[in-house]
Amino acid sequence: MAKLLCKWEPSEPSGRCFLYMDDYPLPEYDAEHTWMLSGVCRDREPSFFFPSDGIGVEIARKVCATCPVQTDCLEYALSYRIEHGVWGGVSERQRRRILASRKVGAVATPAFPVDAAS
Numbered sequence: 001m002a003k004l005l006c007k008w009e010p011s012e013p014s015g016r017c018f019l020y021m022d023d024y025p026l027p028e029y030d031a032e033h034t035w036m037l038s039g040v041c042r043d044r045e046p047s048f049f050f051p052s053d054g055i056g057v058e059i060a061r062k063v064c065a066t067c068p069v070q071t072d073c074l075e076y077a078l079s080y081r082i083e084h085g086v087w088g089g090v091s092e093r094q095r096r097r098i099l100a101s102r103k104v105g106a107v108a109t110p111a112f113p114v115d116a117a118s
């Protein structure tokens, strides 16, 4: 049986899924990518997670809601600034908002005490 493994590649900014056969050995994965092996989307068409409208986004998000690696998937997409597709049940627009809010949070919470008098 064939299985899909979705993985973002730096050379393919829109993201990409790979097709593997069960009897074909999976490549060596480091800890950063191991979660991908448990993604529900392994059995879905890659285009399913790159919808062209809001309805498609909602449908993809419902699938992601059942995925055991939803948090890992979202953090991966945020870490690598993946701009396209639904990752971790979060749309492109929502990821931009999360990243923006984290930047604001980083400014509001300095890593060291700030002395206002200096």
Ligand code: SF4
Pocket (backbone or CB within 6 Å): 006, 036, 038, 039, 040, 041, 042, 049, 063, 064, 067, 068, 069, 070, 071, 073, 074, 086, 087, 088, 089
């Ligand atoms: S959260 Fe969604 S996109 Fe991410 S691995 Fe799971 S099903 Fe795939």
